[in-house]
Amino acid sequence: xxxxxxxxxxxxxxxxxxxxxxxFAALGELVTERAGVINLGLxxxxxxxxxxxxxxxxxxxxxxxxxxxxxxxxAVAMVFAVFVLALRADQIIAGTAMTLLALGITGxxxxxxxxxxxxxxxxxxxxxxxxxxxxxxxxxxxxxxxxPLPTYVLYxxxxxxxxxxHRTGAGLALRAIGEHRAAAEAAGVRSQRSRAAxxxxxxxxxxxxxxxLVLAQVGTFNEGMSAGRGFIAIAIVVLxxxxxxxxxxxxxxFGAAFALQYLFQAMDWAxxxxxFLAFPYVLTLVLLALLRGRAAAPLELGxxx
Amino acid sequence: xxxxxxxxxxxxxxPFAFWSATLVRATPLLLLGLAVAVAFRAGVLNIxxxxxxxxxxxxxxxxxxxxxxxxxxxxxxxxxxxxxxxxxxxxxxxxxxxxxYGVLEVISTIMLNFVAAAMVSWLVRGPMxxxxxxxxxxxxxxxxxxxxxxxxxxxLHLGFALGVLAAWGLWWWLEHSxxxxxxxxxxxxxxxxxxxxxxxxxxxxxxxFLLSGALAGVAGAxxxxxxxxxxxxxxxxxxxxxxxxVALLARLDPRWILVTAVFFGALDAGAAAMQRDAQVPSVVVxxxxxxxxxxxxxxxxxxxxxxAQRAAPETA
Numbered sequence: 001x002x003x004x005x006x007x008x009x010x011x012x013x014x015x016x017x018x019x020x021x022x023x024f025a026a027l028g029e030l031v032t033e034r035a036g037v038i039n040l041g042l043x044x045x046x047x048x049x050x051x052x053x054x055x056x057x058x059x060x061x062x063x064x065x066x067x068x069x070x071x072x073x074x075a076v077a078m079v080f081a082v083f084v085l086a087l088r089a090d091q092i093i094a095g096t097a098m099t100l101l102a103l104g105i106t107g108x109x110x111x112x113x114x115x116x117x118x119x120x121x122x123x124x125x126x127x128x129x130x131x132x133x134x135x136x137x138x139x140x141x142x143x144x145x146x147x148p149l150p151t152y153v154l155y156x157x158x159x160x161x162x163x164x165x166h167r168t169g170a171g172l173a174l175r176a177i178g179e180h181r182a183a184a185e186a187a188g189v190r191s192q193r194s195r196a197a198x199x200x201x202x203x204x205x206x207x208x209x210x211x212x213l214v215l216a217q218v219g220t221f222n223e224g225m226s227a228g229r230g231f232i233a234i235a236i237v238v239l240x241x242x243x244x245x246x247x248x249x250x251x252x253x254f255g256a257a258f259a260l261q262y263l264f265q266a267m268d269w270a271x272x273x274x275x276f277l278a279f280p281y282v283l284t285l286v287l288l289a290l291l292r293g294r295a296a297a298p299l300e301l302g303x304x305x
Numbered sequence: 306x307x308x309x310x311x312x313x314x315x316x317x318x319x320p321f322a323f324w325s326a327t328l329v330r331a332t333p334l335l336l337l338g339l340a341v342a343v344a345f346r347a348g349v350l351n352i353x354x355x356x357x358x359x360x361x362x363x364x365x366x367x368x369x370x371x372x373x374x375x376x377x378x379x380x381x382x383x384x385x386x387x388x389x390x391x392x393x394x395x396x397x398x399x400x401x402x403x404x405x406y407g408v409l410e411v412i413s414t415i416m417l418n419f420v421a422a423a424m425v426s427w428l429v430r431g432p433m434x435x436x437x438x439x440x441x442x443x444x445x446x447x448x449x450x451x452x453x454x455x456x457x458x459x460x461l462h463l464g465f466a467l468g469v470l471a472a473w474g475l476w477w478w479l480e481h482s483x484x485x486x487x488x489x490x491x492x493x494x495x496x497x498x499x500x501x502x503x504x505x506x507x508x509x510x511x512x513x514f515l516l517s518g519a520l521a522g523v524a525g526a527x528x529x530x531x532x533x534x535x536x537x538x539x540x541x542x543x544x545x546x547x548x549x550x551v552a553l554l555a556r557l558d559p560r561w562i563l564v565t566a567v568f569f570g571a572l573d574a575g576a577a578a579m580q581r582d583a584q585v586p587s588v589v590v591x592x593x594x595x596x597x598x599x600x601x602x603x604x605x606x607x608x609x610x611x612x613a614q615r616a617a618p619e620t621a
Contacts, residue, residue: 040411088609089602092350092411097598101547104591111586157552204345223588231415238409272431278423281416285398287405 011163011256011263012143017217019255020151021209024178025233026240026247027154027161028205033226034165035198036178040095041080043230044102045073045203049210050108051295055113056212057123065123066150073207074200076102081199085192091302099230100183107223126150130284148216150208162244170249174198178298228281235284239291242298257283308358308583315570315578325460326577329532332461333358333541335408335468337522337548338555339475344517346479346557348492349510353399353414354521355545356421357392361522362368362529363425364391366443366536369529373447380449381463384526386543392522393515395421400514404507411515413456418545426538433536445534452531464527469563476559488513521545543591547573550594553601 023048033040040046049069056068080098083089126148140196165171176184177191185191209229214221236254241245257280264276314328333404337354365388372380398432400418402408426441435444452463479485490498491509499502528540531558552570555561569590 022327082601083602086376087603087606091605093549094602095353095596096411096546097602100550100601101593101595104588104595107588108586108592211444228415228419231412235412238412272427273431274423274427277426278420281419281423284416285402285408285413288408289402290311290321 007263007266009143009215010266012260013146014142014259015252015256016143016145016147016151017255018258019252021212021217022233022236022258023154023227023248023251024150024157024205024212025230026236026251027157027244028202028209030237030240030242030247031161031165031174031205031244032198033301034178034298035174035195036181036298036303037084037195037199038234038302039077039080039202040082040092040198040231040234041076041098041102042202042206042233043228044096044099044225045076045206045280046210046213046226046230046233047099047106047224048072048076048102049207049208050221050225051109052207052215053211053214054123056091056211060122062124062126062215063216066126066208069208069211069214073121073210074204077200077203077206080203081196085176085196094240103224104261111223120294122220123214123250125219130303141159148212150212150216153208154159158248159243165244170194175298178300181300202285206233212302232280232284236296239287240289253287254280254283308579308585311579311582311585312572312575314575315582316575321459321594322574322578324456326574327567327571328461329570330464331532331567332464333524333528334548334551334569334573335465335518335562335566336471336527337544338551338566338568339468339471339559340517340520340524341421341548341552342555342559342562343461343475343479343488343520344513345552346447346492347488348495349403349514349517350411351396351399351414351514351517352363352519352547352549353396353417353545354524355541355543356414356418356452357395357518357521358525358541358545359418359425360395361388361392361525362540363428363433363525363536364388364522365526366446366529369446369450370433370443373450375449376447376455380533381452381530384450384452384530385467385523388522388526390522392525395587396514396518396521397511400511403514404511408443409484422538425536425540429536429538435535441538446529446534450530451534452527453578454573460532461556462527462531464524464531467523467527468566471523472559472563479559484509484512540585542573547590550597 008108020069025042029039029042049072052072053065053069057065080094083094084091104112128146128148131145165175173184173189174194177189177194181191215226218225232254235248237247239250260279261276264273315322317323337358340354341351365384368387369380369382395417399410399413403410404412429441429443433443435442455461455463455466479488487504487509490502490504491506495506499506529536533540547569551562551565555565572590572593576590579585580587
């Protein structure tokens with residue numbers, strides 16, 4: 001147990017670090033879903049963000065990588081928006097196709113650009129920043145305030161989204177579209193435009209999620225490294241009951257579930273490691289079953305035009 | 306150009322390429338395409354064919370390894386049956402989660418895919434690993450567990466025949482049986498099927514889910530019994546996802562799935578040759594798969610608009 005105590009702070013620190021990309025993706029998807037659109041292409045936006053970050057960081061350093069990741073995620077979402085909004089395609093099928101497309105394109109580009117075997121290569125990364133003062137607070141100070149830049153951005157994103165969604169006209173309009181589109185349009189809201197913006201925002205956050213994964217967590221790119229995080233992020237939104245704070249909290253829970261793998265490695269438990277690989281996915285299923293029902297879902301969610 | 310030539314040669318360039326590469330790769334796509342199609346017909350978005358295939362493969366491999374001294378006439382049907390049951394059990398989890406707890410099956414089946422992959426990864430490094438414990442795979446099956454070939458000197462195996470049979474059976478069932486009609490009615494609109502047709506929607510959906518998983522499980526059994534003769538981790542290069550394109554391109558019609566499965570099988574076989582001969586990565590197949598799905602979606606829109614335009618003058 002002594003060993004466990006020594007490991008607790010690093011575990012919490014790792015939980016927060018792994019929760020950060022999940023938080024970005026889930027909060028972006030939350031905005032998209034509040035507008036009544038479910039984007040299963042989020043996984044595609046994340047892997048595009050990963051690749052964009054790799055390419056951008058290789059050319060212009062880690063901050064260029066972050067921007068390139070965001071742009072790549074937004075680009076994937078734009079294509080999805082065209083299919084769902086202009087061509088009135090089924091959201092689920094179009095989203096699945098976008099994920100496959102992005103996985104295929106990033107895998108192909110990676111092998112073409114970086115070699116046939118896809119040799120592991122390191123990118124410049126975003127090192128943790130200790131915020132002066134805050135990071136030396138007793139207890140959780142070092143955990144919360146010795147993090148790479150994206151985690152701090154996430155700290156700011158949560159209150160910003162809360163304010164935007166509940167205190168601005170645009171936020172109200174977005175929620176109205178998701179609950180009752182016809183009524184919102186009758187009240188003068190331009191729903192197509194708002195939905196497009198919400199989808200693209202969601203994709204940009206997915207891209208930021210991928211960039212964070214590469215630049216602040218893994219430090220390299222692997223084919224398919226998004227590993228279902230997009231789908232987990234969608235589950236996180238359900239578990240967070242479509243609220244900003246709930247979603248942020250649920251992301252933290254899943255960060256901890258992923259971080260268990262590191263704890264497991266450090267503890268040398270006599271259990272097959274695949275158990276810990278499968279754990280976040282099993283947890284998703286169990287939590288979704290426990291929080292039964294779609295009572296909190298936006299009424300227009302997933303409805304085809 | 307060189308890449309395209311390699312693609313064509315790898316898929317159709319010789320009798321061997323067609324019978325032993327294209328059709329062998331079309332076999333899992335055929336069975337999985339049917340699995341996806343029957344689910345989609347009822348409005349069940351089963352994205353979990355990949356995981357259901359893995360479970361079917363693991364279960365069939367366990368039977369093959371445990372009963373290697375049984376006669377082939379017993380062992381091969383047992384592998385089919387156990388594979389189907391394991392696939393159905395895996396999709397049954399998602400069916401239960403949807404029916405009892407209202408969990409979106411798109412999410413649950415994808416999660417189950419990851420769990421299944423982890424499970425196979427554990428099996429081939431743990432309880433089912435080959436005796437020298439060097440490679441992450443099971444022992445090779447005894448001869449009795451090798452599925453019979455359909456043609457002399459070609460690798461085309463029993464699985465393809467099962468797939469053709471399943472395509473015909475599924476088509477008949479959907480178009481000419483009462484249960485098939487209920488499936489189509491639920492897919493057309495669950496509320497209408499329940500109120501006007503008196504269909505038990507929950508039960509219909511659960512049954513279709515189990516059938517879908519069983520078909521995918523047979524695909525898994527067919528891969529280990531007809532192709533690899535052992536359980537491997539990377540058994541499926543994403544066949545379960547390609548199958549979605551196979552089913553959608555065929556407009557969920559089992560007869561057309563025969564055609565689209567062979568088309569994607571050829572693409573897959575050609576891509577492997579392309580990677581070997583022209584160094585073009587075979588993941589490009591995924592891009593083609595996605596583009597096909599998107600093209601189908603776009604074509605549907607054009608079709609719907611044309612119908613609307615044709616109807617417009619009458620209503621005006």
